[in-house]
Amino acid sequence: xxxxxRLPSVLTTLFGISVFVFVVLRVIPGDTITSSLGIETGVLxxxxxxxxxxxxxxxxxxxxxxxxxxxxxxxxDLGFSYSTGAPVWDLTKSALLVTMQLALFGxxxxxxxGISIGMFSARKPxxxxxxxxxxxxxxxxxxxxxxxxxxxxxxxxxxxxxxPNGYEYMTPFEDLSMNLQQMLFPSLVLGIAVAAPIMxxxxxxxxxxxxxxFIRTAYGKGVKPRVVRLKHVLRNSLIxxxxxxxxxxxxLLGGAVIVEKIFAxxxxxxxxxxxxxxxxxxxxxxxxxxxxxLFVTINLITDWVYRKVDPRIK
Amino acid sequence: MSNLLEIKNLSVVxxxxxxxxxxxxxxxxxxxxxxxxxxESGSGKTLSALSILGLLxxxxxxxxxxxxxxxxxxxxxxxxxxxxIRGNQIAMIYQDPMTALNPVMKIGDQLMEVLDSHEHxxxxxxxxxxxxxxxxxxxxxxxxxxxxxxxxxxxxRQRVMIAMSLLLSPQLLIADEPTTALDVTIQRQILALVxxxxxxxxxSMLWITHDxxxxxxxxxxxxxxxxGRVVEVGTVEEMFKAPKHPYTAGLLASLPAVGNNxxxxxxxxxxxxxxxxxxxxxxxxPRCSSAKDICFSHRPxxxxxxxxxxxxFFPLGGAS
Numbered sequence: 001x002x003x004x005x006r007l008p009s010v011l012t013t014l015f016g017i018s019v020f021v022f023v024v025l026r027v028i029p030g031d032t033i034t035s036s037l038g039i040e041t042g043v044l045x046x047x048x049x050x051x052x053x054x055x056x057x058x059x060x061x062x063x064x065x066x067x068x069x070x071x072x073x074x075x076x077d078l079g080f081s082y083s084t085g086a087p088v089w090d091l092t093k094s095a096l097l098v099t100m101q102l103a104l105f106g107x108x109x110x111x112x113x114g115i116s117i118g119m120f121s122a123r124k125p126x127x128x129x130x131x132x133x134x135x136x137x138x139x140x141x142x143x144x145x146x147x148x149x150x151x152x153x154x155x156x157x158x159x160x161x162x163x164p165n166g167y168e169y170m171t172p173f174e175d176l177s178m179n180l181q182q183m184l185f186p187s188l189v190l191g192i193a194v195a196a197p198i199m200x201x202x203x204x205x206x207x208x209x210x211x212x213x214f215i216r217t218a219y220g221k222g223v224k225p226r227v228v229r230l231k232h233v234l235r236n237s238l239i240x241x242x243x244x245x246x247x248x249x250x251x252l253l254g255g256a257v258i259v260e261k262i263f264a265x266x267x268x269x270x271x272x273x274x275x276x277x278x279x280x281x282x283x284x285x286x287x288x289x290x291x292x293x294l295f296v297t298i299n300l301i302t303d304w305v306y307r308k309v310d311p312r313i314k
Numbered sequence: 315m316s317n318l319l320e321i322k323n324l325s326v327v328x329x330x331x332x333x334x335x336x337x338x339x340x341x342x343x344x345x346x347x348x349x350x351x352x353x354e355s356g357s358g359k360t361l362s363a364l365s366i367l368g369l370l371x372x373x374x375x376x377x378x379x380x381x382x383x384x385x386x387x388x389x390x391x392x393x394x395x396x397x398x399i400r401g402n403q404i405a406m407i408y409q410d411p412m413t414a415l416n417p418v419m420k421i422g423d424q425l426m427e428v429l430d431s432h433e434h435x436x437x438x439x440x441x442x443x444x445x446x447x448x449x450x451x452x453x454x455x456x457x458x459x460x461x462x463x464x465x466x467x468x469x470x471r472q473r474v475m476i477a478m479s480l481l482l483s484p485q486l487l488i489a490d491e492p493t494t495a496l497d498v499t500i501q502r503q504i505l506a507l508v509x510x511x512x513x514x515x516x517x518s519m520l521w522i523t524h525d526x527x528x529x530x531x532x533x534x535x536x537x538x539x540x541x542g543r544v545v546e547v548g549t550v551e552e553m554f555k556a557p558k559h560p561y562t563a564g565l566l567a568s569l570p571a572v573g574n575n576x577x578x579x580x581x582x583x584x585x586x587x588x589x590x591x592x593x594x595x596x597x598x599x600p601r602c603s604s605a606k607d608i609c610f611s612h613r614p615x616x617x618x619x620x621x622x623x624x625x626x627f628f629p630l631g632g633a634s
Contacts (some may be wrong), residue, residue, distance in 0.1 A: 213413035216369050220408075221478065222401035222431040225393070231427075232416055310418055311462045 003300060010296050017292040021285050022066050025276075056082070056282070061267055067283060078290075079282030081275070084224045088286045091271055096290065097171060098267035102190065109191025110198055111245055117195070118202025119234065125207055133199065140196035145255055148189050149262040156185070165263045186263040190255055194248040201244040205237035207264070212236070246302035250295050300303040317382075318486060318518045319343040319366070324379035326361045326370065333590050335374070336361050337542040341615075343486070348512060348519040350529035350550075353539035354567065354586050359522045360409075362539070363488050366520075367406055368396050385485070405479035406488040410495045411471035415463040421474055422459030428481045444475040450507060469500035476508060481516055488555040490522040505532065523526070527569045530554065537623070538562050541587050542596035548622030556631050558624035560602045596627070604628050 044052070053059040057068070072079065078088035121133030157163040164181035172179040209215065210233055218228045257269030268287060275283035307313050319342060326336035336358040343349050351359045364370050367383055368388065381388040384402065387394065407415040416424055425443045426621070429436060436442045440459070447455035450473040463471055472492060479487060489508060493501035509532050512519050521529045529536070529550075536553050538546040538561065546559040557563040564582035584601035587593055601607035608627050616625040 021428050211372065213408065214416040215411060216371075217408065217475075218427070219397075220369055220400055221396050221428045222365055222399070223351045223427050224397065224431065227427075227431075231419070233445065235418055236416065312464050314415060 001270045006303070010300070012287070013296060014292055018070065018285070018289055019066070021288045022062075022069070025279075025281055025284055026062065030312060069282070071213065073289060081283050082280050083278055088283050091283070092268070092287060092290055094171070095266060095271045095287075096294075098169070098265050099253065099256050099260070099269060100294075101172070101179075101268050102186055102256050102265065102267060103249060105187035105206035106190030106194060106252050107245065107249050110188055110194025110248060111241075113195035113196025115190060115202050115234075115241065118206060119229070120198045121199070121203045122206035122210070130203075133203070137199045137203075140192045140199075143192075145189050145193050146258050146262060148192065149186070149259055152185050152189065153262060165265070166278060169266055182263070182265070185267060186259045187255075189259055190252050193255060194245075194252060197248060198241065198244050199225045201240050202237065205240045206233055207238045209233050228296070235309075239306060241268075242302060242305050242309060246298055253291055253295060316345055317342045318345040318347075318384060319520075320380070320382040321362070321366070322380040322382070324365060324381065326374055326379040327377040329373055329375050332376070332377070334592075335461040335542055335589050336365070339379075339539070339542075339544050340545060341537050341547060343518055343520060345485075345520055346516050348508060348521065348533040349537065350521045350523060350526075350533040350536045351601060352523055352526050352536055354524055354588060356541075356589055357538050357539040359489055359524075363406070363490055363520060363522050366486075366488065367400055369400075369406075398432065401428050401479075401484075402434075402482050403484050404464070404486045404488065405482070405484040406490065407479050407492045409426055409473070409491045411468050411475055411492075412495065414475055417463055419462075420459070421461050421466075425459075425478050425481060427472075431471050431493060432482060434482055434544040443477075443481065446481055447474070449480075449511070450474070450477040451503075452477070466581055468496050469504065472496060472500075472504055473507070476504070476511070480511055484517065486518045486520065486613070487512065488520045488522070491524065493523075493528070495596055497566060501528075508532075525569075526565050528554075538565070541593060542589065542615055543625065545596065545598065545626070546622065546624045547616075548624075552621040558619070558622075558631060559598075559626050560604055560630060561598045563630055564601075595633070596625075604630075 005064075050059065057065065060068070069079070076089075078092065081091060084091075117133045117136055121130045121137075129133055153163065157166070164178065167178065167182075169182060170178040181313070197262055212235075215228065217230055218232045219225075223232075251270070256267055257273055260267040260269040261263075261273065268291060272284060272287045273292075274286065322340050322344070324336060324339045325334060327334050339358065339362055341349070351362065353359045361370065363372065365376055366383070366388065370376070379389070383399070388399070389460050391399070415421070422440075422443060425446070426439060429439045429442070444455040444459060447458050452458045452470065452473055455589050458466075458470075458474070463474075476492075480543060487508075492508065494527060496504060505528065507613065508519075511517070519533070521533055526536070533550055535547065535549050537544055538553075538559060540561050546553070546557070546562045548558070553562060554566065557566055561582070564580075567580040568582065570579055582601055586601075589598055595611055595613055596605070596609040599605040602609065606628065612627075614625045614627045616623050619629075
């Protein structure tokens with residue numbers, strides 16, 4: 001019911017993204033031909049270029065290109081990769097698994113670390129522990145993911161000779177233990193980045209809730225302080241925390257690009273990045289659409305969680 | 315009768331700058347007695363009540379004094395000992411039922427928490443709660459048990475709060491203006507309900523109110539507070555018949571009387587002092603028609619008389 005109400009805005013959003021991606025890809029200089037042939041393109045005769053453009057379908061007017069891409073995308077055909085000839089859907093399937101696992105683990109770690117430190121900080125605002133918690137928050141916010149990633153890679157590989165990502169990537173179905181080891185550090189990097197805003201949201205939400213009348217009621221009933229903190233204060237602070245987590249999950253999908261590159265994980269981020277470099281229009285467009293659909297789905301899930309968290313939201 | 319509760323020289327201050335909000339307040343409550351604490355906003359009546367339960371807001375603290383409950387000084391108890399008393403031996407009904415209940419927790423669960431937090435011999439907890447809800451006039455206790463607070467009106471929520479406070483039959487019930495936030499018609503019902511339950515359970519009660527008229531029929535004695543201090547203590551009859559403190563007299567005169575057709579209600583001129591003002595004389599002197607020089611230079615102590623006590627150099631009715 002609530003989902004149906006959101007449907008028009010969801011579809012509008014997805015349409016907007018599809019147009020945006022399509023246009024941006026064509027606005028950046030170069031096309032499939034120049035990126036695959038490089039400076040050799042200059043040697044081609046105009047006739048050769050024309051026939052190549054025809055071959056790739058980029059001789060059509062933009063509207064025509066867009067419509068033909070959309071109609072095949074909607075019928076489930078995501079197109080082919082020019083460089084490997086593989087169907088984009090096949091590439092996306094395995095890449096999506098990697099990225100989803102990474103984003104999920106990252107979010108989980110982020111929520112765990114963020115809420116814990118937020119609660120730790122909010123216990124005594126203005127105290128040394130609050131300062132410590134907030135310091136972590138700022139630090140995590142300030143360190144770019146690539147710095148943390150490269151530091152971890154360098155230290156672990158050089159000092160401890162431990163670098164599971166140096167081996168071929170294993171899906172959880174092939175080798176679970178190897179997969180988890182390969183996921184550990186990238187998830188941690190993403191988790192720390194996500195933990196910072198979640199920690200700050202948690203802290204301020206908790207501090208706001210603590211002064212509410214019903215918290216006094218809970219203490220007045222003789223409820224144990226630990227139970228008041230978890231069942232009353234934290235529970236009532238969840239709405240902003242859920243919102244922040246939803247936003248951060250979206251951020252993770254994007255942040256994964258860099259982390260996947262550094263940790264050599266064959267995920268969506270890497271797939272899109274490589275595809276952009278090769279101007280593989282079909283791969284980029286379709287992959288980003290898959291991302292967008294995922295992002296919108298996350299938003300819908302967030303809305304659903306709201307209703308679970310706060311019975312007043314109808 | 316022995317004293318159930320004795321408050322001695324209680325002072326509440328703002329932690330940061332030690333501004334005094336409740337100043338040297340003493341009073342006692344006998345077992346089974348109902349006492350009204352009356353005063354304007356900011357007179358310190360609510361803070362005194364919250365001090366008893368140790369529920370002062372962040373930033374406030376008890377600076378000095380004793381709160382003896384059944385012979386034990388509550389201020390000397392550990393956090394855990396105090397927790398065991400709250401909701402069990404001393405319970406409280408709060409001013410605003412719209413915000414006093416947890417909005418994301420079912421009413422049944424919120425009541426269950428009281429039973430979960432204390433030791434008792436109630437075997438069927440849910441049945442006990444349903445009985446409690448029915449006793450305060452909730453028509454469909456089963457449905458209420460599974461409802462959230464926002465599905466209830468203010469009056470109904472206050473009934474839930476009352477049921478919650480009575481679950482473990484506390485010896486002392488503190489009601490902090492429980493009807494202020496409610497419609498007038500609902501006010502009467504709630505007052506009658508609390509009065510009935512108090513009688514039935516032989517409970518001691520502390521009524522906090524700014525309206526002398528509200529508590530007149532419900533309490534045995536009245537404590538009048540002004541600017542953080544007790545200014546008069548006496549029985550209800552005595553206070554209505556012959557108030558000693560000019561402030562009490564002013565409060566009484568400002569009550570609307572049934573069948574009184576005067577167009578304008580009497581009011582006390584001026585405003586009460588702000589909590590941050592340090593006052594070394596009679597705090598009421600600037601608003602008092604019978605104030606003399608001494609009222610502006612010295613502070614009157616609370617002195618006992620035949621029927622109660624009063625803090626005034628020139629108490630009404632002469633006798634001091």
